Amino acid sequence: MLKRHHLLIANKFHEETIDRLDQQYQTHHLWKLTESQKKLLIESLEGQCRLVATASWNTDPLIYNLKSLKLIACFGVGIDGIDLITIRNRGVRVTNTPDVLTDAVADLAMGLLLSTSRNLVNADKFVRAGSWQKGAFPFGSGLAGKTLGIAGLGRIGLAIAQRAEAFKLKIEYHSRSKVNQPYGYHPSLEALATASDFFLCVLPGGDFTKNCIGKNIFKKIGPAGIFINVGRGSCVDEEALGQSLSNGDLGAAGLDVYSREPEVNPTLTTLSNVVLLPHIGSATLETREAMGQLVIDNLNAEICNKKLISEVKN
Ligand code: NAP
Ligand code: 8YV
Numbered sequence: 001m002l003k004r005h006h007l008l009i010a011n012k013f014h015e016e017t018i019d020r021l022d023q024q025y026q027t028h029h030l031w032k033l034t035e036s037q038k039k040l041l042i043e044s045l046e047g048q049c050r051l052v053a054t055a056s057w058n059t060d061p062l063i064y065n066l067k068s069l070k071l072i073a074c075f076g077v078g079i080d081g082i083d084l085i086t087i088r089n090r091g092v093r094v095t096n097t098p099d100v101l102t103d104a105v106a107d108l109a110m111g112l113l114l115s116t117s118r119n120l121v122n123a124d125k126f127v128r129a130g131s132w133q134k135g136a137f138p139f140g141s142g143l144a145g146k147t148l149g150i151a152g153l154g155r156i157g158l159a160i161a162q163r164a165e166a167f168k169l170k171i172e173y174h175s176r177s178k179v180n181q182p183y184g185y186h187p188s189l190e191a192l193a194t195a196s197d198f199f200l201c202v203l204p205g206g207d208f209t210k211n212c213i214g215k216n217i218f219k220k221i222g223p224a225g226i227f228i229n230v231g232r233g234s235c236v237d238e239e240a241l242g243q244s245l246s247n248g249d250l251g252a253a254g255l256d257v258y259s260r261e262p263e264v265n266p267t268l269t270t271l272s273n274v275v276l277l278p279h280i281g282s283a284t285l286e287t288r289e290a291m292g293q294l295v296i297d298n299l300n301a302e303i304c305n306k307k308l309i310s311e312v313k314n
Pocket of ligand 1: 257
């Protein structure tokens with residue numbers, strides 16, 4: 001019955017979910033086409049197709065040409081890839097995949113904190129290179145009793161705070177509004193950085209947060225401090241990050257996200273005091289399956305005229 005509904009899939013976000021969508025809908029794989037083929041397809045779908053599925057952090061702007069568009073079902077929670085201004089006043093609704101990925105991203109954030117504070121990646125290289133036989137590996141920094149500053153105490157930020165408490169870290173945070181949690185609030189990123197031994201960014205991308213973490217913040221985190229980013233790369237001035245890590249203003253960094261993925265600032269790749277991950281915060285089999293299920297459930301809710309499961313409210 002669903003098969004009679006057209007669904008435009010903008011990009012290849014998760015193979016298993018796309019296979020399932022192919023079975024249920026009349027799908028159109030936009031990313032496989034040339035630019036002129038894409039335009040022709042969208043023209044041919046006009047008036048017949050109201051559904052788009054896409055990655056949340058990046059989409060093809062041609063989807064906005066489809067005037068009959070009613071729902072953009074995003075795979076991912078951060079919707080910085082969606083042009084909310086272009087679709088405003090067009091009656092287009094957007095869904096994302098909150099909550100189901102929170103634990104996976106929070107686990108990875110703790111992984112980055114441990115990898116950087118105890119220098120785990122270099123320790124592994126040290127053993128493989130046979131250096132252990134020649135001497136001991138340098139000491140790392142302990143977590144217990146130190147302050148973890150979290151920029152963005154939302155769903156994922158809170159899950160990180162809960163994990164960090166078990167490591168005996170003291171939690172402080174910054175977001176635009178204070179939340180009802182037993183952690184110290186700082187009204188600015190600068191104040192949070194000053195108070196933090198470890199500063200962790202889990203902020204969304206977009207214009208409001210673009211380059212909001214730069215040289216000034218790294219200096220305040222300090223030479224013994226660590227910067228972790230599992231939010232969005234666009235929040236960070238990566239040139240300043242490379243310089244601060246090189247000149248010793250900042251002790252170390254652990255990154256899962258970058259401003260021009262999948263490219264990584266070349267300076268960062270030369271430094272041994274930064275751990276670089278390829279945006280794998282939500283990349284567990286279980287989490288990606290749950291994200292896909294939520295995309296499917298939202299699409300199905302739309303065509304059955306039911307309440308969307310996870311609509312993004314503007
Ligand atoms: P969320 O629940 O909406 O939390 C976002 C937090 O950021 C809130 O505390 C919000 O509080 C704060 N915030 C938003 N804009 C801000 C600003 N301009 N200045 C200061 N604080 C601001 O979202 P979430 O589910 O935790 O996800 C957070 C982000 O994590 C996503 O948007 C995405 O970019 C990233 N993410 C990364 C991965 C990965 O694989 N690494 C996976 C999933 C998500 P206020 O509104 O009060 O400011
Ligand atoms: C990506 C993420 O969406 O949910 C987000 O905001 O950053 C990730 O979960 C994921 O890499 C899927 O492409």
